[in-house]
Amino acid sequence: MCMSQGAAIIATTVNHLSALRRTALVLASLALCAYVSAAEAPRHTDRDSADFVGPVRDLAYGEALFEFYKGDHFAAATRLLIAARQDTLKHHRDDGRLLLGGLYLSYGLQNDAVEIFSALLKERAPGTANRAWMYLAEIAWQRGNTIRAKQALGNMGRDLDEGLAAAHGLLTARIAIDEERFDDAIAVLEDWRGGRELVSYAQFNLGVALIRHGQLTRGARLLDQVGRGHQRNPGQRGWRHFELPRLWLQTRVSDRPDEHQALRDRANLALGFAWLQNGQAQRARNYLQKVDNESPWFTRASLGAGWAATELGEHSDAVNYWTQLRERDHLDPAVQESLLAIPFARNSMGDEPQALQEYQFAIRQFEYELNVLREFQKELDQGSFVRALLRDNETGSVGWFWNLRTLPDTDVSRYLYHLIADHAFQEGLKNYRDLVDLKNNLKHWQEKIAVYEAMLDARRQRYDRSMEVQRGGEESQRLARLRDRWIRVQQRLTDIEASGDRVALATPGEQEQWQRLQSIQNRLGTLPVPDHDIATDKHRLLKGVLIWNFEQQYSARLWEMKQAEQHLRRAVSNGQKLEESLRTAREQAPVDFTGFQQRIETLAPRIDAQLTDVIHALGQHESYLADLTGRQFQQHRERLTAYLAEARFALASTFDRAAQNGEPAP
Amino acid sequence: MNQSGNRFFQTVACVVLLATVSGLQVAAADFQNLDSEVQDLKKELMELNRDLFILEEELLFPANTQVTVFLSMDVGEYFALDAVDLKVDGKKVSSWLYTEREADALLRGGVQRLYMGNLKAGEHELVAVFTGKGPRERDYRRATTLKFSKGLGAKFVELQIRDSERNMQPEFDTREWD
Structure with missing residues (x-):
């Protein structure tokens, strides 16, 4: 098989899973849209982004949005859980829960997501709730949980808009077909009305339901229309044209030509086999020939066309149909069948020598494939398969929207392409990958928590040292001195204001001059005349100058002193507050230490216990994935062994016939 | 068609019509059991992660010294953000170069936690320098300053980048949250 076919299978699978995850994300976006409708109108209404949320009124919600939009959904969910625990979502409580529900869903936590949605959507506008239930139904169905899908569909109200x-x-019809309730499916689809882009799908499903219900002619007519790319006119009864809601379309098929081509191919294939079973080989061949040779259904169609040709006795044409499958993937059951069908046709044409060669070729192919499978089984038995598979996909990016993109470049990879195309395997592998990330996360916390414990210990020691200083009372003495000084200044100010004592506010220089003048005044009486008179005049003059200055400066100096007193008062007040705060902190610190210590002592064992659980779950997933791989390979082996036995038997029979006819062995 | 041909045909018909039925689907039930256990485990781990984050924040950034700076953008028509440098009291505390995805997350309403640290009570100054492309794709660099008082409780500051329709220029603003 060519690697491109394998890559195509991966691409198909990845697209399918991406669609599933996109659905979960769209659901998260829906939560944001719901906010827009519920909250005040955004300031800038010109934004056309479907999920623009408008002004954020809780920082914690904005933080979660930032992580969500940049693609770190684990961080977004953690932020929302923290916000809920700390009760910081005052305005966006419901929006936060809706977003968390979407994130849970994308992380595979369906039960928790449904619980959130069930509780919240009842209070929402019916349109929003119905849309959300539709997404939930779709996701449940894609994950194979039909019961939950039906419950979600049942939760939708009666007054649905046309798109919903x-x-x-x-979806109701699809579930009915899956459960083989064809009457129900037909009843739903015959009254179905929907958008142009979905009409072909509805037609196809109705056609399939009718055929499986035994109404071949009616079903064939519809499938024929789909196969020819014709839709019933949306204007006709029951097929009116509606535009589906934008969000819904994001998770649904687009108008891409390849999707319509795929639908046409499926219709022609189903129709071909329906007619073949009905014994109308020519009609069957006409439809089977229309399947595109790039289509995944081409091999089945060619095999069927070959059998239709055989039915018509046109063995040469049958060989041509089957021969073109030789270059296809030899793991494809249809291709394997064709390896046996070719010699069968050659025998029918009487070309036994060629038939023998073809049988021998088929035997070599089957033996080769069985040998590859045997070798791989050894690797599988060693238990290193899943780790080896992931080793080549370690990109460093951790995310929930991860897909397996590369496979080991070995012969067995051809089988792995088929394996990983399986939804159950991808989901198991994704869980495994999530568990690996969670294990790393826990190990990271395990290291951190040890550091925090040491840090707490260091803080406690520092606290003890500070308590020793506290016991020395230096801080309290300093505050006491400051308080004394303030009281003295306050008293002095009161005295000055009461007495009007200007001298008390004089500068030290002026005070010294004033003291000297006072001293001189006492001695003036001892001086003889005229020295006494001259000195007295001079003394009076100098005293007058000083008093003048005192008077002039009094108001300003009194204001300055008041300022100084206020400054001291504030310093004392702050000091007292600080002292109180320190005292509270010192009293609180041992409580905090104990609280943190207790939390660390509770959390550390939780980390250890959950790490053990995660490692156990990893082991279970490894076994599950290996078992899944083993089962699929067992199927390959059984089929190949059966084909090999058949080819050998046919080869032996041909030899026998040749021997009985007396012909030399070819 | 002979017996062998019929048998082939039966096989092919089964391949086509029952293509979805395989042994792998049997395993789907096993997976649902396993998945259910993993769901419980994931939920417990998310809650543990939450508790550890809360412990870490309270231990490293106690409320009486905690200061957190956030960044948000409203519209962004006149400014495409490339980088932010943040200084508190003259010391660089955070520097962020934006990827396209991060800038887009801001434009769509996300709020980024730019810095979380400890500051003592009192007056402080915060300076944020924004670099990017302004109107008409011209290089643009603008600073905004906030003097704020840190009390005894946690302090939250939001840096906002807005478009001024009137001036057709970006505006850089700050907001203190309670």
């Missing part, structure tokens, strides 16, 4: 009613009808 179309989506509801299509």
Whole structure:
């Protein structure tokens, strides 16, 4: 098989899973849209982004949005859980829960997501709730949980808008077909109305339901229309044209030509085999020939076309149909069948020598494939398969929207392409990958928590040292001195204001001059005349100058002193507050230490216990994935062994016939 | 068609019509059991992660010294953000170069936690320098300053980048949250 086919299988699978995860994300976006409708109108209404949330009124919600939009969904969910625990979502409580529900869903926590949605959506506008239930139904169905899908569909109200009613009808019919309730499916689809882009799908499903119900002619007519790319006119009864809601379309098929081509191929294939079973080989061949040779259904169609040709006795044409499959993937059951069908046709044409060669070729192919499978089984038995598979996919990015993109470049990879195309395997592998990330996360916390414990210990020691200083009372003495000084200044100010004592506010220089003048005044009486008179005049003059200055400066100096007193008062007040705060902190610190210590002592064992659980779950997933791989390979082996036995038997029979006819062995 | 041909045909018909039925689907039930256990485990781990984050924040950034600076953008028509440098009291505390995805997350309403640290009570100055492309794709660099008082409780500051429709220029603003 060519690697490109394998890559195509991966691409198909990845696209399918991406669609599933996109659905979960769209659901998260829906939560944001719900906010827009519930909250005040955004300031800038010109934004056309479907999920623009408008002004954020809780920082914690904005933080979660930032992580969500940049793609770190684990961080976003953690932020929302923290916000809920700390009760910091005052305005966006419901929006936060809706977003968390979407994130849970994308992380595979369906039960928790449904619990959130069930509780919240009842209070929401019916349109929003119905849309959310539709997404939940779709996701449940894609994950194979039909019961939950039906419950979600049942939760949708009666007054659905036209787009949602179309989506509801299509999924209801699909579930009915899966459960082989063809009457129900037909009843739903015959009354179905929906958008142009979904009409072909509805037609196809109705056609399949009718055929499986035994109404071949009616079903064939519909499938024929799909196969020819013709839709019933949306204007006709029951097929009116509606535009589906934008969000719904994001998770649904687009108008891409390849998707319509795929639908046409499926219709022609189903129709071909329906007619073949009905014994109308020519009609069957006409439809089977229309399947595109790039289509995944081409091998089945060619095999069927070959059998239709055989039915018509046109063995040469049958060989041509089957021969073109030789270059295809030899793991494809249809291709393997064709390896046996070719010699069968050659025998029918009487070309036994060629038939023998073809049988021998088929035997070599089957033996080769069985040998590859045997070798791989050894690797599988060693238990290193899953780790080896992931080793080549370690990109360093941790995320929930991860897909397996590369496979080991070995012969067995051809089988792995088929394996990983399986939804159950991808989901198991994704869980495994999530568990690996969670294990790393826990180990990271395990290291951190040890550091925090040491840090707490260091803080406690520092606290003890500070308590020793506290016991020395230096800080309290300093505050006491400051308080004394303030009281003295306050008293002095009161005295000055009461007495009007200007001298008390004089500068030290002026005070010294004033003292000297006082001293001189006492001695003036002892001086003889005229020295006494001259000195007295001079003394009076100098005293007058000083008093003048005192008077002039009094108001300003009194104001300065008041300022100084206020400054001291504030310093004392701050000091007292600080002292109180320190005292509280010192009293609180041992409580905090104990609280943190207790939390660390509770959390550390939780980390250890959960790490053990995660490692156990990893082991279970490894076994599950290996078992899944083993089962699929067992199927390959059984089929190949059966084909090999058949080819050998046919070869032996041909030899026998040749021997009985007396012909030399070819 | 002979017996052998019929048998082939039966096989092919089964391949086509029952293509979805395989042994792998049997395993789907096993997976649902396993998945259910893993769901419980994931939920417990997310809650543990939450508790550890809360412990870490309270231990490293106690409320009486905690200061957190956030960044948000409203519209961004006149400014495409490339980088932010943040200084508190003259010391660089955070520097962020934006990827396209991060800038887009801001434009869509996300709020980024730019810095979380400890500051003592009193007056402080915060300076944020924004670099990017302004109107008409011209290089643009603008600073905004906030003097704020840190009390005894946690302090939250939001840096906001807005478009001024009137001036057709970006505006850089700050907001203190209670």
